[in-house]
Amino acid sequence: MPVPILDTKRQYSDYQEEVEREIIEVARSGWYIGGPKLASFEENVGKYCESKFAIGVSSGTDALLAALMALDIKAGDEVITTTFSFFATIGVIARVGATPVLCDIDIETFNIDPAQIEAKITEKTKAIIPVHLYGQCADMDEIMKIAKKHNLYVIEDGAQAIGSKRFGTVCGNFGDFGCFSFYPTKNLGAMGEGGLVTTNNEELAHKMGLIRNHGMEPKYYHKFIGGNFRLDAMQAAVLDVKLKYxxxxxxxxxxxxxxxxxxxxxxxxxxxxxxxxxxxxxxxxxxxxxxxxxxxxxxxxxxxxxxxxxxxxxxxxxxxxxxxxxxxxxxxxxxxxxxxxxxxxxxxxxxxxxxxxxxxxxxxxxxxx
Ligand SMILES: Cc1ncc(COP(=O)(O)O)c(C=O)c1O
Missing domain, CATH: 3.90.1150.10 (Aspartate Aminotransferase, domain 1)
Known part of the structure; x- marks a missing residue:
């Protein structure tokens, strides 16, 4: 008997009627970017992640890229991360011009081995990006101790791990930003691309809201250099339905x-x-x-x-x-x-x-x- 590695069609009946209604509603509303569907999803997914702020973005990759941009990480800076993850984790570090510094992993969980981190810290180190690989939180207790001691930012790559928990905390709430992917293979998958950034820091949340829209505030006045990292209304509506399941x-x-x-x-x-x-x-x-x-x-x-x-x-x-x-x-x-x-x-x-x-x-x- 053949067994597929994933069959996204099998769960469609769980939410078919509701999602098709939502898609038609968005199509007929003419409101395709931002608007009430995005606001509703951000409120609900923020609650789900137990984070004060949730900002929908265009993909998990863009969530990580926008997080680095919001923290002003750039050429000359070093960012410590795991050597074993999906390419996006390291790609974004290089894309902002910073230098990735790699650590080995823990064989039991496949996550970054915190014991490797301290020896890699230099005066150029600005941040750590732990990845919660396969859906299990990295050893955030140890990682946060190191980050606090050395005054480093922490961006959690939770692309594969929405709703995972360790030490009583939902992932995305240990560091400065939590970054998530809604690629269709993820536990919460969009019908296309999507991502999310969470934070509990109001100032960073505001900045992230601007960064996802070319750093613009007010219209056509640009405080920061951002990008088009927006989550569209159709994906937000789909995700808001699927979140319930x-x-x-x-x-x-x-x-x-x-x-x-x-x-x-x-x-x-x-x-x-x-x-x-x-x-x-x-x-x-x-x-x-x-x-x-x-x-x-x-x-x-x-x-x-x-x-x-x-x-x-x-x-x-x-x-x-x-x-x-x-x-x-x-x-x-x-x-x-x-x-x-x-x-x-x-x-x-x-x-x-x-x-x-x-x-x-x-x-x-x-x-x-
Ligand atoms: C660990 C990890 N980080 C980042 C990403 C990037 O997410 P996306 O594909 O939504 O850009 C993924 C998704 O595949 C991932 O698995």
Whole structure:
């Protein structure tokens, strides 16, 4: 039985009527940018994220870029981040002219290893960008201690982790800004592109509101250099409808993760594969990522058997061609190197059936038998 890695169509019936009504309403209203749909979504998603301010933006990438711009991070500055994430995390640092400084990860969570950070701080360091990879919050207690001690900004890349929690705090509220993506593969996905910036700082919220619209206030007077980072009304309306179902969908992912854990243990596969470690708090399982012996052969076997899976990510930032100018030494990142060689993400989306999950596990068991 083929199992897709993701099937966004399966959840459409949950919200079809409501969303189609909203789309027609926006189409007929003639109000396509800003307006009441954006205001409503920002209010609701702000509450969901437990943040005082929520500013809709055009994508997760633009959320990160706008955050760096709002904090005036520029050429000559250094920004510390993980070497193991989606490219956007590092791309934005280089795009504002700053220098990315990379840290290795913790093998249990795939998140930045806080123990690596302090040694990388110089007088040029301005900010840390931890990523809450696969839906689990990074070790923000440790990261915030370091940031406070050295007076550094913190921009949380929560693109994969909306609503995740650690140490009693919802992600996006530890640092200066939380940045989120509504790319369709995310737990809360738009019907197109979208993103969000959260903050609890009124001054930064105001500035972010301007930065997303070319730094303009009042009309045609530009205080800052920003960009067109706006979230359109149609996407805001769609997201506002889908937000109501987010907890249900996330619970579906958590249930699937629990079933995988049970089945992999029953099949005695632990050892051939390592399961992601769930820390205290709330993991929202945007991905369920294994470390696997003979990963490349397993990946091929899964493809031959039509089981959706993927490598997030086959290369770390220090290995990317465009970042060779950083002059990183590969040996400095043994954990990320292991992750890129062994990681394999398997289907976890909420509408997976139990039979499909069994099929995924049995296919992996067959490979190692
Ligand atoms: C960790 C991480 N950061 C940033 C982004 C960028 O988000 P977007 O694709 O909405 O620009 C993504 C999305 O894929 C991501 O996974």
């Amino acid at each position: 987010l907890d249900k969908w996330t619970e579906g992912r958590q249930k699937n993760a629990a079933l995988y854990r049970k089945l992999f243990a029953e099949k005695n596969l632990i050892g051939k594969i390592a399961l992601p470690v769930e820390k205290e708090g709330r993991h929202i399982y945007n991905q369920f990522t294994l470390l696997c012996e003979k990963r490349d052969e397993l990946f091929k076997f899964m493809q031959e058997n039509k089981i959706g899976c993927d490598m997030y990510y086959p290369l770390s930032f220090h290995e990317q061609e465009c970042f060779q100018y950083l002059g990183c030494n590969k040996e400095e990142f043994p954990v990320a190197n292991k992750a890129t060689q062994e990681c394999l993400s398997i289907p976890i989306f909420p509408e997976l059936t139990e039979e499909e999950i069994v099929e995924v596990v049995e296919t992996i068991a067959k490979f190692y038998s």
